[in-house]
Amino acid sequence: MTDQETTPNAGWLEVTVEADAESVEAVADLFSRYAYNQGVVIEEPFVQQPDGEDLAVDPTRPVRVSAYLPRDERLSDHLQRIAEGLWHLRQLGTVGEMQTAERPEEDWANAWKEHFQVTRIGRRFVIRPSWREYTPEPDDLVITLDPGMAFGTGLHPTTEFCLRWLEELPVEGKTLLDAGAGSGILSIAAIARGAAHVDAVEIDPVAVKALRHNLDLNQVTDRVRVIQGDVVEVVEPSGGYDLVLANIISNVLIRAAPTLAGAARPGAPLVLSGVITQREAEVLAAFEAVGCTLQERRVAGDWVSLLMTREA
């Protein structure tokens, strides 16, 4: 967590819901409106393979979304609103019943932080939560993160897809667009791989705060420009980027396809992530319609990532 100036003292109510992949972001958004410092934990049933190669999601474990609500005079009102919100979300997807658990005040620090361990992704990237020690191996590219409420701890398959592409694609000396930058994890990773410059676009002001903080932590503020706003409105469709990264939900990707395709220089790759398999065909069609060609697709459980190139 970032910016925890004061912590309420009356204890916490932890609320948890299990949801399908498509509903997770909406549930997390709902919880974040009432959670302390808008913090939400998403536990993806994702397991890292020992050989570091393949991604795998454990289908026997559901996705869990949880948050800590302060035990204050607004609690019952907030629970009511969450219950209403969950009811609406159940009309659209699979969202389980809300579970609650009392948490004493002293659980707070650990409850947040125990979820985030030092994690190796691919051969070289190591995600280090800012409160954990890590001694790097010679080739490691360490990304120090304080995820706060922003998406992007490296633990989510959609982020991992992008990190693996970043390890494989030519990045050195290039100019990148990170559309939907969240915590800034991909922008920082790109700079660690030798990118010359990244434009990091993020719509959510709370995420932008975490993003700036993480750029500071990694001392890359001079090479990453933060642009707050909707990617469709703030990105130049003639941007001439050498690589476009977009880990955003399908609806936004589809809407932003002309902008993102235009932003890539002719022949440049676009990495699309955040796509659930049910929406893959629509996302693909949207990008093909604006002159992009599929090069490769990777799948992990319900999630798919597409590597496309803009026509030369």
Ligand SMILES: C[S@@+](CC[C@H](N)C(=O)[O-])C[C@H]1O[C@@H](n2cnc3c(N)ncnc32)[C@H](O)[C@@H]1O
């Ligand atoms: C799935 S997260 C990805 C975060 C990070 N890039 C990663 O790979 O882990 C998607 C991010 O896109 C942001 N976002 C959603 N719609 C957007 C839009 N129209 N323009 C810019 N950012 C957007 C969200 O606020 C969220 O932080």
